[in-house]
Amino acid sequence: MSEHVPAISVLLPIYNGASYLVEAIDSVLEQSWKDFELIIINDGSTDDSAAIVRGYDDPRIRYYEHENIGLAATLNRGIGLAVGEIIARQDQDDISMPERFAHQMAYLTAHPDCVLIGTWAEIWKEGSVTGRSLRHPTENALINLELLFDNPFVHSSVMIRKKILQEVGGYSLDPLRQPPEDYELWSRMAHRGTLANLPELLVIYREVGGSMSRSTTLSFLERMLIISQENVRSLLGSEYDSARIRSAVSFYHGVDVPGRRLSTKDIMVLLRDLEFSLSAKYPDDRVRLRAGLKRIFNIMLHFRYTRFMNEKLARFLVLCRSFFLYCKKGQ
Numbered sequence: 001m002s003e004h005v006p007a008i009s010v011l012l013p014i015y016n017g018a019s020y021l022v023e024a025i026d027s028v029l030e031q032s033w034k035d036f037e038l039i040i041i042n043d044g045s046t047d048d049s050a051a052i053v054r055g056y057d058d059p060r061i062r063y064y065e066h067e068n069i070g071l072a073a074t075l076n077r078g079i080g081l082a083v084g085e086i087i088a089r090q091d092q093d094d095i096s097m098p099e100r101f102a103h104q105m106a107y108l109t110a111h112p113d114c115v116l117i118g119t120w121a122e123i124w125k126e127g128s129v130t131g132r133s134l135r136h137p138t139e140n141a142l143i144n145l146e147l148l149f150d151n152p153f154v155h156s157s158v159m160i161r162k163k164i165l166q167e168v169g170g171y172s173l174d175p176l177r178q179p180p181e182d183y184e185l186w187s188r189m190a191h192r193g194t195l196a197n198l199p200e201l202l203v204i205y206r207e208v209g210g211s212m213s214r215s216t217t218l219s220f221l222e223r224m225l226i227i228s229q230e231n232v233r234s235l236l237g238s239e240y241d242s243a244r245i246r247s248a249v250s251f252y253h254g255v256d257v258p259g260r261r262l263s264t265k266d267i268m269v270l271l272r273d274l275e276f277s278l279s280a281k282y283p284d285d286r287v288r289l290r291a292g293l294k295r296i297f298n299i300m301l302h303f304r305y306t307r308f309m310n311e312k313l314a315r316f317l318v319l320c321r322s323f324f325l326y327c328k329k330g331q
Contacts, residue, residue: 007036012039015092032099071178089159116158119200123205124206135199137292187230229242229246
């Protein structure tokens with residue numbers, strides 16, 4: 001008799017996550033969907049994480065540990081160990097609601113073209129409810145629009161088809177591309193099928209001070225900008241004005257580009273070109289895409305004029321100070 005192969009392999013990497021680890025593990029074990037394995041990989045923790053995991057006696061748990069290698073490499077090891085056709089993510093300090101797996105599996109079964117599905121998430125500040133939430137777009141077209149500039153998924157909420165994940169090479173180990181290892185991976189997976197988010201608060205996302213350890217020479221924001229520029233260029237073509245793309249992406253993230261002031265006309269031209277390309281790919285979603293692009297336009301415009309007014313105010317204050325010193329000198 002052959003050994004049962006679970007439908008889902010849940011990957012839970014841990015690094016000094018003892019504070020909320022019991023809640024995270026329990027939230028997986030208490031899922032209404034029971035057909036899964038829970039792969040817990042200890043990435044060189046120095047706290048009580050290992051003792052906590054060893055305290056569980058559940059046949060669905062497979063526990064591994066290694067020296068600290070970082071989140072992306074740890075997740076790739078987990079993918080290699082997984083036997084399920086679906087990979088589910090769970091972070092060490094987040095909580096999955098009991099119906100999360102069941103609802104996501106129902107969607108994946110009904111939509112075989114979907115390669116990646118997430119959910120909305122309630123935000124907690126450590127142990128306190130904030131009243132805030134992460135409600136990313138749910139439709140494929142709008143997710144792909146947001147993916148041009150930002151990450152439209154809560155990492156701890158996603159389920160991924162393992163076959164596609166392996167075909168794209170898993171998480172990047174390039175230190176210049178991770179973190180954000182999740183945003184970088186979603187950007188590659190978007191070319192392999194449709195993407196979705198369930199409009200349900202099925203995860204509690206916890207804002208905490210620490211995270212899986214990693215080191216790099218670029219800041220998180222700098223890497224976000226690089227990946228975002230690549231996404232926009234992939235849609236508009238390699239011949240498109242690189243300076244315009246760089247400025248637009250930077251404006252979206254609230255970063256000024258020295259020597260290049262993007263005009264309102266420049267912003268409108270780029271968004272018009274994005275609308276043309278996206279509408280050709282998703283002709284049934286033109287109205288919603290236009291609304292999404294309007295939101296992005298407002299974000300860019302807000303930064304442009306806020307920046308402009310700050311510079312005008314600074315010059316005005318300098319003139320006031322000069323006038324004050326001049327008057328004082330004349331006394």
